[in-house]
Amino acid sequence: MMKEKHFASMAGLLASIACAAAMLLILYVPSPVGVANNGDFLRVIHPAGIRYVDGNPNKDKFVQKFVMEFKGGTNFQKFQSVFERDYGIYDYYTSQTYPVLASKAMNVVWNRILGQDENIFNVFFLALIYIAMTAAGIGLAVHFIWKRYGTALGVFSILVFLFVFCDQGYLLYLNSFYGEAMQYSATMLCVGLFLKLAERRSGPVLHILYWVCAIGMGLSKMAFAPTGMLFAALPLLAHSGYKRLFVLIGSVASCVALLYCITQLSPSWIEEDTSYNTVFAGILRYSSNPEKDLQDLGLDPEYAALKGTESYQTDYPIDIKTEEFKEGFFEKISKGKVLLFYLTHTTTLWKALQESMSYAKRIRPIHLANTENPAEPHEQSFRFSIWETLRLRSPMNNIPVFLVCCALILALAIQSKSLALGGLITAIAASAGINFVLPIMGNGICDIAKHMYGFITFYDMMLFILVGVALKRGFFSRVQKKG
DSSP, X not given: OHHHHHHHHHHHXXXXXXXXXXXXXXXXXXXXXXXXXXXXXXXXXXXXXXXXGGGOOOTTSOOOEEEEOXXXXXXXXXXXXXXXXXXXXXXOOOTTHHHHHHHHHHHHHHHHHHTOOTTEEEXXXXXXXXXXXXXXXXHHHHHHHHHHHOHHHHHHHHHHHHHTTTSHHHHGXXXXXXXXXXXXXXXXXXHHHHHHHTTSOOOHHHHHHHHHHHHHHHTSSGGGHHHHHHHHHGGGGTOOSSOHHHHHHHHHHHHHHHHHHHHHSSOHHHXXXXXXXHHHTTGGGGOSOHHHHHHHTTOOGGGGGGTTOOTTOSOOSSOTTSHHHIIIIITTOOHHHHHHHHHHOHHHHHHHHHHHHHTTSSSSOTTSOOBSSOSSXXXXXXXXXXHHHHHHHSTXXXXXXXXXXXXXXXXXXXXXXXXXXXXXXXXXXXXXXXXXXXXXXXXXTTTHHHHTHXXXXXXHHHHHHHHHHHHHHTHHHHHHHHO
């Protein structure tokens, strides 16, 4: 028994090291790759005291270096200012802030060691934090699988993590200021930590670490908060042997914290932008009678002239900056009205979800360049994109196949002898469903290739859980019997 535990621990450690090394190689050898800025970076870097080089946002290429700003005259005052935040302009709250501030401190130390310009910010150190989080989650997951299900499934899980979840399509975001980076690394760490909790010998420190990670995952982007709440509640099913009251308080407190953040801390400009896009770049995009659909939403039919427009434009057929438009649109529309509209207009819903699925074929946002010196707009590096290439050509990119996978996963959860594991795979399936419908319902077609990233992650998790179970019950079991 002790020997098996030792092998499981070693397998988890080696998997973590191997995946971390693979991630570094994929992102930095022979040259760095990441994701170009589509305009979202500023709302993250400005509060953290980071600026573009020469004020240039570089939306046409991936950029590795930025500029840090310090306050104060002494070295101590400057280092103190590394951790200061200024939400004055963008009022944008996200858990990304903390890895960004930590990476600033790492850059300060690195610059001092090398004796180079103290203001240089290299995004490499931010990627390093995300890589460490992702690799730690992978190591914990492999340890659990190897220990519980044996060598064959343990080796299979390592291969899945290396060739699927270390695919370049997934990793490109880690070398950027997009919320998807925090979303992905915190999700992987959350899954790994929960599997550790499921071993039933976990104490309060591990629980607290898990809840911090779940909150970090939920606040990576406000739209991801429902997923964070699902995971925050999971320890209620873990039966860890620790005081149930403590687990109940921790789970409820984490969910309440996430609910508070999405209802009270979401900036008004994001609410207005997403509401506008939901209607004019979403609902009306699929409408043959936009005037009627606007009436069904309780809005002025004259706004049909705005069909197909986005909140990021500069010119509109109607002036949307007036107080009249604010009262006639922003004060009348709500997420509840949008949800009710989709539920009562199933043809529109079906068209919207079909388009969403079409954007979930690729993991990466293909419209954003990922190289430092692209020879042409949107140039892509495809090194180590085996899974993304297979995924693009697979039959999984349609709604019926997704629904079948969901049904199989839920059947597996019901059959599970472990309440904790059944809860986890149910949460993964529910998260896939939530992140399938939320992007189109919450922001229309705008940036949807990027917003489907959470769905893609959980969908791939579902798929390989099913493949792993099939192998365990089929091929692996026959091999064991022959052995």
